[in-house]
Amino acid sequence: MTATAPLPATGKRPRTAPRHPYRAALASARGRTGLVLVALVVLAGLLAPLLAGHSPTDQSSQSLAPLGTPGHPLGTDDLGRDLLARLLYGTRADLGIIVLSVPLGALLGCLFALLAAVHPVLDTAVQRLFDLVLAFPGLILALAVTAILGPGRLPVVLVIALAEIPAFGRLLRGGILVEREREYATAARVGGSSRIRVLTRHILPNAADPLVVQIAVSLTVAVFVEGAMSFLGVGVRPPQPTLGSVLSQSVPYLSDAPHFAAGPLITVTALVLGLSLIAEALNREIRR
Amino acid sequence: MRGHVLRRLPSALLILFVASLVIFAVLRLVPGDPATSLAGPDAGPETVAAIRERLGLDDSLPSQYLHWIGGLLTGDLGPSYAIGGQSADLISDGLGATVELTAAALLFVIALGTAFGVLGATARRGWVRAAVRALTTGALAVPPFVTGVLLVLLFAVLLKVLPPGGHVSLLTAPDLAVQYLLLPALCLALPSAAVLGRYLKDGIERALAEDYVRTATAAGVHPRRLLWRHALPNALPPAVTLLGMQTGHLLGGAVLVEAIFAWPGLGQLAEQALTRRDYPVVQDLLLLLVTVFVVVQLITDLVYAWLDPRIRWE
């Protein structure tokens, strides 16, 4: 019998132990650009109290001041509130919403998907449940949920989470179905691992890859939904700014005072671009 | 194929049944009722009582539910409480407009989405890819209520080439109708087109890296045919599933876009009916939307199977 050298013969990536694909993705040019963009937006939100010179709700008689007004670098809105402050705090509020709602939706979706993996009957039930949630027009749902719960962050978070449940659930269910048939899962069962352990320790980590990409996509969708809800008047309780509410307040002035809308638009664009770059980088790396 | 449809029927009916319960329950949970909406801001209790009586809101909830479902089964959708007229008429009026809008938007989604996907995946020139990325990012980042207003400002107010809003039926004056349709359909389509484009781009890139493309390349097939004949058909089936889901979004998203373009469709009707708590109209309407979604899902499945020969209906 022969001695075995540690060198692999497959010619993939021989020398260094392979980096985790997520880390590799974030280290790619694409991933790094995305990361920087997202980080900028997140920092702006986190540091809002430091960066904003004003309270986002303080009003003055100076309405619709243009860009570069002394004391109001981004100008003011129709009620004379500082737009920079509203933008920063709005970003902060949006971040608060999406970091709550998307993971919540993801978690619930995954729980349902796991439930579906237990038994074919449950699987059918869960699938129909997803269909049901998907079938309801989102904005109508938003109106109803807010009417029941009253205004505030909670309904926004719930509506977004609800919308995300089927997205994550379907994805993970599909992944589990595919991975379950893979040889390594059978190998684990033959190796004596219990069903639960095979599911959680073997199948889940492999089925979770598309979820990571989906999270980036869902975060974008969440910002989108928040904006739509603000526009319909069922968003976060005023006068608390959100990107969506600042944007919807700016609509009557789009032709006369376009700077009103510019801040939130640029911020959302940066966030969306950043997240989609990250998602793309992850996608590429996972596919390798 | 018939077998497939038949097999899906029980679960589809189950969804509709559960949906009807949910719709009914949610509506009664929402505060406010049609009687107080109808009574006006200066009404006294006796007015409200009289209206409640007239609308049959004094009946027990189960009997109201059974009344509704019974009506549906016999083809009677009942009268509208608050808007006026018959629920069925209101819905069929709005349905025409919404179908026009959704169908046009769907066309846009398909056309733009394919363009985004194909160009994003294969364009040689960097600036084309950059432009596609900018467009898709913009379409996802700028909400339709802003896109809509901007489109109107540009095409209706400044350039004066398209009307700012309103609706003419395609059946009565197709040439005018198209002009009314263009902006709202585009506005509604943009986000979905961006999503589809991203999806297709990914699918095409993946397909182009597959062995069978290498096979075709080795046979000397032209790159254009590699894309259209080999890569795209493989990227399509999953995109069709996405498109099915997006159709649901388009129907739902119509609430905003219809308001911005004064489009008398189901979205507007739904909003109006919900704000006035016009129970029958909201109920019928939501159930209709759920039905449409279920049917679209079924169609999606069939199209998927048609596009992907590995899947057979039996």
Added chain:
Amino acid sequence: RSAVSETGSAGQEGSAGPRRGGTVSVAINSDFTPSLLFAQSSQSYQHRLIYNTLTRYDDRLTPHPELATSWDYAADGRSITLRLRSDVTFHDGRPFTADDVIFAVKNLQNPARAAQLRSTAAVITGFDKRGDHELVLRLAHRVNNLFDLFEFMIITDRNSVEEALKGTRLNGTGPFKLTKWSPGSGLSFVRNDAYWLKDRPYLDAVEFRVVSQADALVSSLRTGQSQLSFQVPGRNLAVLKDHPDLTITPYDTGAGATYLGVNTTIAPLNDRTVRQALAYAVDRDRLLAQSLGGYGLASAAPWPKSSPAFTETGRTHYTHDPANARQLLKSAGHTRLDLPLLHLALPGDTAVAESLQYDLKQAGVHVTLQPTDPATAQKNLISQKMPALWTMSHGFAQVQPSTLAVSAYPFNEARNTSKFHSAEYTRVVQQAWTSPATGAAAGRLRQEISDILLDEAFIIDLVIRGNVQIAARRLHGVTLNKFSYLDLDHAYLAG
């Protein structure tokens, strides 16, 4: 064909005189609601196109003949004799008679019709027909707002009222016939060739176009797709101001007023001093300028300038004075209050609420906004379930002042959302409604009502809003009655 030139306002102003022909497109922000045909709803513009009323007020609330040619009050004020036009037919050709008037009154007495002037209609207890075109109405007691009722009450075909309430058939005597109602998109009218006013109307047709979104409404006017609208929110008016093809005409009759309502049963708002402090805390001028686009009248009292009850001292009874507000609060034993404020979850209302919130905060009153959808708000309003504070609009200040207190729910002496009761208020209101007084005596009674309203501050008026008419420059002769019924009898498109 182009959908743009199709509707565009092509011609410039040529000959100045009236001219037959043409179609006017009116942009409305909410659809016609047939079941609210007899109630005052936010959208009553079509009423006077299809129907007529008995009389019509001028700006100083003097009634003028419409379907009624003349009238005589009995000396005791307990009956009135109406003489009616004899040359009027409904759109279906049936002649108009006294029976139609009797039906109209009885119809409004029905609670299911939800008519705001039901209390006034209910005063009419007897009908004496003297032939087809003369009628005596007997009143239970004297009222001084009977002509408000006549201004409000549309004369409908008594045989088709149920169809009218479903929106399927609206048969009236008015200058235009309704040809089609397409729910959600609008109404179409054509000229009534048999209109009793000879050679009127000038216009061939009128279109109502539902454009619910304020921005869309603005675009529709800017592009000439619509020639007339009254429903552009103040904030959106700025872009229309300099438009060459449009004229903006504010009516100072005050179709509605924005107010801050106070629930007087919730401590410490049961203390009048606290309520007065709130009235001092708000900056009405800023509210008017920033949230309402400057169209309206900042006023502490509910009366528009055209109202007989209007006084400048009443209007400026409370002005922005945060120091005074704080002082008053302190004297009532408070330095900081935390209260909820309900408002409608619509863009304009939210801006008003935000503005109020900021002003109140400066006086130490910290309010939490409760955006609420209209249906829920309505339910809270009429079932007296409002939180401590709310802001909404009320109507009825534009007609006889007594009507406000008997018909507008927020001010109702017997039962109002503020749950305010006072024997004094009840006495004064009843007296003002039923008193025979005219001239200075009537003025004193009105003053008493104003004084109580201002002093008790259970409804804190902020800004009186009138209708703002935006019309194509070549559209002339448009008027509104006191209840915002659009009158196009004499309207024409020039050039």
Added chain:
Amino acid sequence: MTASELLEVRGLDVEFTAPDGAAVRAVRDVSFTLRRGETLAVVGESGSGKSTTALALARMLPGTGRIRAGQVLLDGQDLATAGPQELRQVRGARIGMVFQDPMTALNPVLTAGAHLDEALRAHGRGRDKAARRARAAELLDLVGIPDAGARLDDHPHQFSGGQRQRILIAMALAGEPDVLVADEPTTALDATVQDQILTLLGDLNRRTGTALLLITHDMGVVARSCARVLVMYGGTVVEDGPTAEVLTRPRHPYTAGLLAAVPRLSAPSGTRLTGIPGAPPDLARLTEGCAFAARCALAEDRCRTATPPLAPTPAVPGEESGTVRAACWPAAERHEPLPAAPPPVPIDRPRPGAVVLTAEKLGKTYRGRGRRGRTVTALDGVSLTLAAGETLGIVGESGSGKSTLARVLAHAHPSDSGTLRLGGRDVTRPARRELHTVRRSVQMVFQDPYASLNPRMTAGEIIAEPLHAFGIGDRAGRARRVEELLLLVGLEPGAAHRRPRSFSGGQRQRIGIARALAPEPSVLVCDEPVSALDVSVQAQIVGLLTDLQRDLGLALIFIAHDLAVVRQVSHRIAVMHRGRIVETGTADEVCENPADPYTRALLAAAPEPVPAAHLPRPRNTQVPA
């Protein structure tokens, strides 16, 4: 260059960029010529640059690959510098390619006819659609697909693996190329199908004069189909010459090692194969000198410092000089042949003990999807016994039910009928508890070393998984045991922290074996543990299993479709065909006196790697001058 030289490759250098930026020199200084009508084999172990060379010919390098230097002259036209337009005209029309994996090389949404149509229209063959369709049917017929006209409208998934491979060949032939490059066209196929394909290629070469460049790592295939052979190692050509010469008298030690590792059907049961020790070089950090030096028993000092050129070697007795070239310093001076591969060494193994596992009339049917789905009877009344310390070899063509049998025996799937006994206990349908204990004594090594290891876990975690499941040892104890197991299967303990992706196929198979051994089973079911590996690694794994059996007294089930390997390791052999065992007997008996016609067919189809006395049936009369 003579007129008959069709393709000439000069000093080809191909480089990839690894994700970490390092340059991977996959092909270095490769030169060879191919004449019209010639058949040339390229052999070498996995990763030696065979595919890369082939792809570089038509400039179809994947990913970051690029030609760094050299020329590819096709009738004098340099393809290495040609533009896209020229390349497109060459691809398919002059150079046809057949790729390795027939499962993925066809577009799942296009019909067979559409594939051929595409290939035909790319070069304007066939005037119109109808003409192309007729030609497509002709081509399918040519490659031996029955009822060709009707099958044009079938999709790839409706064809078997062998048929798909034929479609690929038909596609390559559609452009009537001068050169056919076939990259491991039979690796995924079993012996009988492989035989058909090779016959087809040979016929084509003879009939149409198409030159053939055949890539493989199977010496048997080389011997059977090609007149000349090129041996690659570490990205370079190490030996080049007429097949008969190279396979019988290899000049390069690597070639010799490769040949020694090839199992012979003629070798008796219970012998040991000799693998080449060590592992292939890392192409990203090549140093001067012979790439094989580190593994070469004959290496001298100069081998490590200077790269040997590919030069004609001195003639050995009975051969014209200079027909064989080798890149080896010592070989350039040696006149006598390399020492012949040592004859297979019989190993001493204990006699089998008592019967541990009995299967009686096992049946298993797979039901297709849906109500009217096709059902497949994978096991049809299979009975067998297995004794302690015994190896039972199971052979049979692809799809004969071997894996299904293995899975049923290892309780990966339940059987539909029959009984299964373990040490006398009936364990056909064990309860959950019992199943757990059964699994402890019956373990399995899976067919596919790539798919059966969880890519997200480290080797250590994978091996520790059964320990965990059976509650063996505490954390530290398990770590120690993992270390032991790794050493036992010939891996460094440090390997525990790496993920499967960073191991070679052979190493992965070892991890799978370590996992299966972890709970100390008494029965080990090995499902084609070597089919996916090349010969030298195969020799290592087979040796390992034999040693383990000797040391641990394991009862082994050894599944393969290569009779030669099976004969070598097994005490007894069972031949499977269509879900049944058609023949059983001692290993030597079955191979030497097959009773069943199917067994005979299997034996006949197996290509013998070295034509000892009789040279490979030469398909081609042209012998290099």
